[in-house]
Amino acid sequence: MKLDFEHIQTAHCENGVSVSLLKHAGVHQMTEPLAFGIGSGLFYIILSVVKVNNAPLISFRTMPGKIFQRTCQSLGVAVVRKKFVSKESAQRALDERLQQGLPAACQVGVYYLTYFPKEYRFHFNAHNLIVIGKEGDNYLISDPVMEGLHTLSSYELERVRFAKGPLAPRGQLYYPGTISKPVTDDQIKAAIIKGIKRNVRDMLNIPGFFAGVSGIQHTGKKIKTWKSKLGDDKARSYLAQLVRMQEEIGTGGGGFRFIYGAFLQQSHAYHPVDELLDLSVQFTKAGDRWRDAAIQAAGIYKGRLQSQADYNVMGDMLIEIAAMEKKAFTELKAVAKQL
Amino acid sequence: MKKQEIPQDPSALNNVTKEVAYAVDDAGNYTTDLSTGWSVKAEALDHAWQDIEKRVADARAKIERKEASPLLYFMEKKLMDIKILSAYTGFWGITIKRHLRYGPFKKLNQKRLEKYAEVFDISVDELKNPF
Numbered sequence: 001m002k003l004d005f006e007h008i009q010t011a012h013c014e015n016g017v018s019v020s021l022l023k024h025a026g027v028h029q030m031t032e033p034l035a036f037g038i039g040s041g042l043f044y045i046i047l048s049v050v051k052v053n054n055a056p057l058i059s060f061r062t063m064p065g066k067i068f069q070r071t072c073q074s075l076g077v078a079v080v081r082k083k084f085v086s087k088e089s090a091q092r093a094l095d096e097r098l099q100q101g102l103p104a105a106c107q108v109g110v111y112y113l114t115y116f117p118k119e120y121r122f123h124f125n126a127h128n129l130i131v132i133g134k135e136g137d138n139y140l141i142s143d144p145v146m147e148g149l150h151t152l153s154s155y156e157l158e159r160v161r162f163a164k165g166p167l168a169p170r171g172q173l174y175y176p177g178t179i180s181k182p183v184t185d186d187q188i189k190a191a192i193i194k195g196i197k198r199n200v201r202d203m204l205n206i207p208g209f210f211a212g213v214s215g216i217q218h219t220g221k222k223i224k225t226w227k228s229k230l231g232d233d234k235a236r237s238y239l240a241q242l243v244r245m246q247e248e249i250g251t252g253g254g255g256f257r258f259i260y261g262a263f264l265q266q267s268h269a270y271h272p273v274d275e276l277l278d279l280s281v282q283f284t285k286a287g288d289r290w291r292d293a294a295i296q297a298a299g300i301y302k303g304r305l306q307s308q309a310d311y312n313v314m315g316d317m318l319i320e321i322a323a324m325e326k327k328a329f330t331e332l333k334a335v336a337k338q339l
Numbered sequence: 340m341k342k343q344e345i346p347q348d349p350s351a352l353n354n355v356t357k358e359v360a361y362a363v364d365d366a367g368n369y370t371t372d373l374s375t376g377w378s379v380k381a382e383a384l385d386h387a388w389q390d391i392e393k394r395v396a397d398a399r400a401k402i403e404r405k406e407a408s409p410l411l412y413f414m415e416k417k418l419m420d421i422k423i424l425s426a427y428t429g430f431w432g433i434t435i436k437r438h439l440r441y442g443p444f445k446k447l448n449q450k451r452l453e454k455y456a457e458v459f460d461i462s463v464d465e466l467k468n469p470f
Contacts, residue, residue: 009359011358011359011361011371033361033369053387053390053418054390054420111418115355116355117351117352117355118351119351119384119388120351120352120384122418123418123423145358145359146355146356147356147357147373148356164423164426164427165419165422165423165426165427166422166423168426236386237386237387237390240383240386240387240390241383241387243379243380243383244380244383244384247377247379247380247383248380248383248384255360255361258340258361258362258369259361261361261363261369262361262369265368265369266369280369281367284340284363287340288340291340291379294379294380294383295379297379297383298378298382298383301383301386302382302386
């Protein structure tokens, strides 16, 4: 059985799940940038004490699950989210949902995700995909970062749904509740304002040095000490990890700035305030600088750039980006008040 | 990033999928296009795998010097750390730490060996004699 479901490819998996499921449920206005912006997806955090693949935990997006949850809630759509202890009941719940002719999203680990290229299969447990049908023992999968559809056997799906380790999905299944009356443009308008305000808060007002724009600045300062403190090998690995977190498929930190720029442009259609367009340009510039920083980092981890001065350039780039984003979000805060 | 600047470099995704990228067109409007990959991030991924290969090789050398048990080799090979291995096996971290030593591993009972072998997708024999 294959549901009537439009596969939509997006830059980021959770955006994609949000767009596809909400569209399927009848919210025709939904786009990836809107889901990302309303869900306040743009973020930055560095936790040096928590190690992922032996390098500090860095994330360029908000907590897994939040984009979907916030987007739905801002539009008055209920979120159904289930975790399971037993593998059997996890499969049964999914099968029942499919039998009703409805799709469901799963949080999964990518280490055992068979259709991913081997090079991408790390123990990362916050990937999202949509199950859109079942034929025999095979589930039909709409993975938002992939161009086409894929299949997983019930064993393969169970394995990724019950991946273990940090952010273990525990069989997690989620989807929007039934939408009784259509979502209006006014609701979208209000959701945009809410999403912007929350994102401003996350980037500017979290106390401490590790999150938001101060987190970016802190990382910039730290990078300058990596060479002398950690030695060349470790410093290179840390930078490679930073770039992977920044640019890799489905995470795209630089890419997220572009999606946010697109969000502000699309918001302009709902709130015709020209400052939004100017701010969109500012985020595009920040995204471009993130890409420049990645190129600098690549020079270092490939061993072409080796001096302390090269690390200083890299660190200063991040400090500059922090200042750019601080300015943009401060202005955005003022604009949000007028909307 | 301008639309025409979206990188189209070879990457591990080739023949599997292209990825969506956001960029602005000549009029400054946001649009999307597909990208085959970007050399900068392909190199970051390569670097991560070089690190893993190095860790696996180090583990192997340690086992040959009897400074570690074969468990270390498979843990590194499967990109795990003690935390992840603990989550998959149900053994405490401190227990796994002990099993990572050459001596205590030798004394492991069949049941525990089978548990490790299952998690690593190998046979008990391979677990005991990895090389």
